[in-house]
Amino acid sequence: MLLHQITENRRYLFWTLQAAGWSGWAFTFYLGVLFWGKLPSENYHWYLPLISAIGMCLTLPLRSLYRYMWDMPIIRRVIAILLGSYAAGLTWMATRGAIFYEVFPEERKPYEQHGMAWHSYFDGSISAFWVMLVWSALYFGIKYYLQSQEEKERWLKAMTMAHQAQLKMLRYQLNPHFLFNTLNAISTLILDRNTELANTMVTRLSRFLRYSLDNDPMQKVTVAQEMDALRLYLDIEKVRFDERLQLHFEVEDGASTALMPSLLLQPLVENSIKYAIAKSIDGGAIAISARIFGGDLLLSVADNGPGLDLRNGRLPKGGGVGLANCRERLKEIYGEDQNFRLSTTEPHGLTINIRIPLEREAKAA
Incomplete structure (x- = not known):
């Protein structure tokens, strides 16, 4: 001292x-x-x-x-x-x-x-x-x-x-897109006099927004917390798409306590819903996984939609604000010690793979 x-x-x-x-x-x-x-x-x-x-x-x-x-x-x-x-x-x-x-x-x-x-x-x-x-x-x-x-x-x-301002801008830029879509869905339910379902959707929306606002984009959360937030978000989307939206979560036991940027995967899932589920008459499936490999945390979001025209695993021009912002967030937080790669889901669809350094919560003394 x-x-x-x-x-x-x-x-x-x-x-x-x-x-x-x-x-x-x-x-x-x-x-x-x-x-x-x-x-x-x-x-x-x-x-x-x-x-x-x-x-x-x-x-x-x-x-x-x-x-x-x-x-x-x-x-x-x-x-x-x-x-x-x-x-x-x-x-x-x-x-x-x-x-x-x-x-x-x-x-x-x-x-x-x-x-x-x-x-x-x-x-x-x-x-x-x-x-x-x-x-x-x-x-x-x-x-x-x-x-x-x-x-x-x-x-x-x-x-x-400057980095904090950039990260917050990138994080909060995504919320209005999701909010507008949800409000439009609620408006449709009200016009159809389906007030019970509209009320359920409003309640779920408020829970998700509270979680979103309570978590600083500069702070990191565990994979388990991130998955809980995704479920809050997907509960809302399930109201919109019902059986047309199929979900698969696969999180290794060791990966659930690893740290990651808060709400990092939400815009990626939103992108899959927008381009893979909403544009298909029969809907589709989204698979979200997290696992540990060496000293890294590997995350992936995959869908079975029409996919994108990928070249060298990179997003083509005009391929979506959510994907570009997610990539920028990773660069701001981890610099070069990260990887964001796009690939094709077999037989069709888009898979997003993310690699970030493995971090754990510090245990209280």
């Missing part, structure tokens, strides 16, 4: 990196002094944390400067980095020198005797400049990285929202 809070909050992240970076510099400097010689005195243990804190404070004006010049041309920013780092380095070194020679006056004597105090200060200023320059480079690098991540996140969010 703390790590997530630090990475999500810019202020926490800045001060965490500040503390870690300057502590690392002090520790490295301390090891260097131990390696090249001995400590000037026991006061060195508080001297290093002090000058580290001073260096950290001097980076705050640099941060303000870089924020102010962030959107300026690159040349100005480079100049600001160089001049700002050098000014901060000089100030830091002057402060360090004043504190150092006050705390450790014996360290100044050898340089003064040889007239090299200025040379020592110059060398220290150059090293301080490099420290500040590295800090500036890290500041810009981390800030650019965080900005690029934010832009990437915004882009992914926009793409997700």
Whole structure:
């Protein structure tokens, strides 16, 4: 939780990196002094944390400067980095020198005797400049990285929202076709004074529409739930076609708990009814199956209607909105990890085969 809070909050992240970076510099400097010689005195243990804190404070004006010049041309920013780092380095070194020679006056004597105090200060200023320059480079690098991540996140969010809108459009575009047909059938029943059957059809329609509206097209349902929804839909169509519509369901036990997009098969069954059942005097049959093969869920909807003129298993131009929308939904959800293929039912008819990755509901802990 703390790590997530630090990475999500810019202020926490800045001060965490500040503390870690300057502590690392002090520790490295301390090891260097131990390696090249001995400590000037026991006061060195508080001297290093002090000058580290001073260096950290001097980076705050640099941060303000870089924020102010962030959107300026690159040349100005480079100049600001160089001049700002050098000014901060000089100030830091002057402060360090004043504190150092006050705390450790014996360290100044050898340089003064040889007239090299200025040379020592110059060398220290150059090293301080490099420290500040590295800090500036890290500041810009981390800030650019965080900005690029934010832009990437915004882009992914926009793409997700676009995909969701596309999926909802494809899903809800199908319902009006079915609704108009059903209302026309109900109207006919009322005109024929068959009020009991009309009432039954209205009740079934309301149950199906409630299911349709309660299930978000972005959510997935189990195959068993999808089959229940299909039965709700087909109960309505059975009123229209009676014995002219024959149904066959075949769902393997292992496939009933697999996940799939909600109401994916309904437009395919609707397509079969429209082109295979409604156009035939004797009606026809529709077979719906679901099974597991390897790591995939295989779904199929087959009818024994007149079929379509298929070429390479693809839908000819003008072959139906429902089939095209179903294919687009699959592409939006699964990308290339899916397959939607049309074939001929022997001896005649249309078979729609769908392959999607096998997914199961996560069990509650």
